[in-house]
Amino acid sequence: MKAVISSKWFVTLILCLFLAGFLYGQENSDTSLSKEKQCILVYLSQPDVVEKFGKISDAIWSYAELGLQEFKSSALLIKTLEAEGFSVEKGLAGMPTCFVATYGSGKPVVGILGEYDALPMLSQKARHPKQEPLVEGAPGHGCGHNLMGTAVSAAAIAVKKAMETHDIKGTIKVFGSPAEEILVSRPYMVKAGLFDDVDVVINNHTSSGFSTSYGVRGSAVYSVIYSFTGKTAHSAAAPWSGRSALDAVEIMNVSTNYLREHLHYAYRMHYVILEGGEAPNVVPDQASVWYFLRNTDEQMEDMYERVLNCAKGAAPATGTELSDVRVIAAVHQSHANKALAELMYKNIKLVGMPEWTQEEHEFAKALQKELGRAEKGMPKEVGTLGKPAAVFTGGASSDHGDVTLIAPTATIRFPGIVPGAIGHHWSTVAGNYGSSAWKGLNAGAKAMAATAIDLLTLPDELQKIREEFEEHSKQHPYKSFLPEGTQPPLDINEELMKKYRPLMEKYYSDM
Numbered sequence: 001m002k003a004v005i006s007s008k009w010f011v012t013l014i015l016c017l018f019l020a021g022f023l024y025g026q027e028n029s030d031t032s033l034s035k036e037k038q039c040i041l042v043y044l045s046q047p048d049v050v051e052k053f054g055k056i057s058d059a060i061w062s063y064a065e066l067g068l069q070e071f072k073s074s075a076l077l078i079k080t081l082e083a084e085g086f087s088v089e090k091g092l093a094g095m096p097t098c099f100v101a102t103y104g105s106g107k108p109v110v111g112i113l114g115e116y117d118a119l120p121m122l123s124q125k126a127r128h129p130k131q132e133p134l135v136e137g138a139p140g141h142g143c144g145h146n147l148m149g150t151a152v153s154a155a156a157i158a159v160k161k162a163m164e165t166h167d168i169k170g171t172i173k174v175f176g177s178p179a180e181e182i183l184v185s186r187p188y189m190v191k192a193g194l195f196d197d198v199d200v201v202i203n204n205h206t207s208s209g210f211s212t213s214y215g216v217r218g219s220a221v222y223s224v225i226y227s228f229t230g231k232t233a234h235s236a237a238a239p240w241s242g243r244s245a246l247d248a249v250e251i252m253n254v255s256t257n258y259l260r261e262h263l264h265y266a267y268r269m270h271y272v273i274l275e276g277g278e279a280p281n282v283v284p285d286q287a288s289v290w291y292f293l294r295n296t297d298e299q300m301e302d303m304y305e306r307v308l309n310c311a312k313g314a315a316p317a318t319g320t321e322l323s324d325v326r327v328i329a330a331v332h333q334s335h336a337n338k339a340l341a342e343l344m345y346k347n348i349k350l351v352g353m354p355e356w357t358q359e360e361h362e363f364a365k366a367l368q369k370e371l372g373r374a375e376k377g378m379p380k381e382v383g384t385l386g387k388p389a390a391v392f393t394g395g396a397s398s399d400h401g402d403v404t405l406i407a408p409t410a411t412i413r414f415p416g417i418v419p420g421a422i423g424h425h426w427s428t429v430a431g432n433y434g435s436s437a438w439k440g441l442n443a444g445a446k447a448m449a450a451t452a453i454d455l456l457t458l459p460d461e462l463q464k465i466r467e468e469f470e471e472h473s474k475q476h477p478y479k480s481f482l483p484e485g486t487q488p489p490l491d492i493n494e495e496l497m498k499k500y501r502p503l504m505e506k507y508y509s510d511m
């Protein structure tokens with residue numbers, strides 16, 4: 001069986017070397033197509049390889065597991081990597097669904113970050129351009145992390161094949177990173193020393209385009225649950241003997257909303273009340289509110305302290321106690337390395353935007369029509385290399401920010417999401433499955449693998465990236481925002497998954 005596979009691989013290699021030279025050799029004269037790079041492009045272009053990873057991505061889409069509950073998703077990726085000869089350490093940094101898959105030995109060590117968690121309440125029928133959940137209220141892949149963990153595995157496997165065939169020295173590591181949607185895993189992975197020997201890191205995200213960027217992006221975050229304990233009483237017969245924990249939450253929220261005026265303009269602050277009593281005629285003795293506090297790295301800790309003071313002040317004002325301050329996550333902004341982003345961008349141009357079928361354009365247009373967007377179909381060109389904004393005015397976050405401060409890192413944003421689809425929304429879930437998603441993740445895998453090959457085989461490029469990083473580190477030495485003793489919130493999505501997993505099982509696209 002092994003010999004059959006090898007000879008098939010050899011024939012494909014010979015045939016495709018010619019093809020690869022034709023496809024990639026001409027218009028991209030600034031990125032020489034080395035034999036190592038040809039090797040990964042040829043492997044990833046094989047229809048059965050495209051299909052294999054497409055089906056893995058579709059399976060993870062159907063599992064739609066929330067952060068720290070990604071048991072089936074991480075197991076599928078681990079099984080895929082182990083079958084290709086990676087050695088995998090599991091259950092790392094205090095998280096059962098965190099893993100590191102390694103191939104090779106010695107320097108340089110190239111890391112690739114992979115995510116696979118879903119978002120709550122986004123269940124949606126695949127490739128259906130109208131909102132229609134598979135399971136009402138269940139989670140869905142509204143950020144494309146099903147494609148990302150899969151693309152990363154495909155890229156690493158392709159790199160391993162090139163390393164074996166062409167005797168490339170060094171190590172490739174896949175960092176299986178749970179719970180990105182709740183911004184949890186990377187600070188714990190850094191703290192556990194998982195990145196200690198890593199020279200450079202390739203991050204990735206799904207997108208409607210194909211691009212990368214450098215500089216500071218996204219907000220730092222503290223995700224915190226504030227809980228208050230009061231005293232219950234009959235709300236009508238003896239309200240004077242009660243102390244309402246809900247009052248404390250409301251007073252805290254009034255304080256923070258006044259605070260907005262005096263926060264630096266790059267901030268974001270949003271909350272949901274998790275607990276606030278069960279009935280108006282019983283004074284609630286327990287209440288809690290969950291905040292996301294976002295700001296620049298420089299302003300973040302000051303903002304955290306000032307919001308904490310709002311919580312502390314609400315307790316004596318209402319005769320209650322601030323009984324718990326639980327930090328769910330605390331992460332830095334992303335500081336993308338310019339030299340690495342420039343290298344990635346060459347490889348993005350080398351790979352190019354996938355060719356979409358008529359059916360894929362039609363689906364995109366139907367979705368765009370439903371959302372009231374311009375009916376442009378799928379994108380035709382790769383994007384430009386993104387530069388940092390002149391003034392940072394705030395935005396979303398990713399927990400890979402912490403990694404960017406301990407190793408040079410940049411992000412390849414690869415296609416697959418229909419342009420105009422809304423992030424963290426059913427419209428993104430609808431398109432993250434099937435043919436266009438497969439093509440997008442394949443393009444992303446190629447760009448990541450080609451970049452990894454450059455990093456393993458071009459020492460001057462790696463040195464340039466490292467020098468920029470060392471210089472940047474002098475101004476931005478790493479210090480975790482996590483308070484001492486904070487643990488990953490393993491319980492946070494447990495109940496939701498317990499509720500929905502049995503209802504979702506019949507829709508699994510199992511491998």
Ligand SMILES: [Zn+2]
Binds near residue numbers: 143145
């Ligand atoms: Zn995401």
